[in-house]
Amino acid sequence: MITIHHLRKSYGARHVLNGLDLVADAGVVTLLVGRNGAGKTTALRLLAGLAKPDGGTVSVGGHDLETDRRQALARLSFLPQAPRFHPRLTATQVVQFHAQLRGRDSEAARVELEAWGLAGYANVPTGKLSGGLRQRLALAVFALADAPVLLLDEPGLSLDPAWRHQLQRFLAGRARAGCVVLVATHLLGEWEEQADRCVLLADGRYAGDLSPGELRDAFRIGGDPKTENKNAGVVCA
DSSP, X not given: OEEEEEEEEEETTEEEEEEXXXXXXXXXXXXXXXXXXXXXXXXXXXXXXXXXXXXXXXXXXXXXXXXXXXXXXXXXXXXXXXXXXXXXXXXXHXXXXXXXXXXXXXXXXXXXXXXXXOGGGTTSBGGGSOHHHHHHHHXXXXXXXXXSEEEEESTTTTSOHXXXXXXXXXXXXXXXXXXXXXXEOSXXXXXXXXXXXXXXXXXXXXXXXXXXXXXHHHTOTTSOHHHHHHTTTOBOO
């Protein structure tokens, strides 16, 4: 379980998170949605320990991120919005390196390369891979962690529809296995009926739950002007 209580973060005079309260349960695929600037990416970066909050608390798997940081971070795997790799390293070298970091063997690395359709690109330098192939490489590295808490920031942006569907099946399977799955996205059309819970952020705070099966309607232009303004910047198609 992830528990966030009154989380605050500012960058200079810009207040990004203004007392965010959120619980993400194990066994559930939870979407984090909201307009650009609502605080989705900042919330995930704070959860992943990549930035320090100005206030509030974060607990990952029962471990406080501030007082028990090592144990909290050991339980999660984070996929950032724009993963980067050394352009001269091959896909195999990247995955094997991360497998070693996670205590996995070379066979596990090979299996993940194949699972994400990269067997034919195993010896290609990452600098020569397309954006979609690099994203699938990032997902292979991400899956190697076999962590109980999974955080993903816009994981489907560079993927074609078939691989987005594969990603959704993978995450649903990890949730069924008892993992916490938290996904920040604005591609609501791709995720409709593909999640168990959808949490709306607005002005850096929890703004309610949306029905995962009615995301297009919840953000439809021409609806309630207050809702339309709050949800601007979300892609429904």
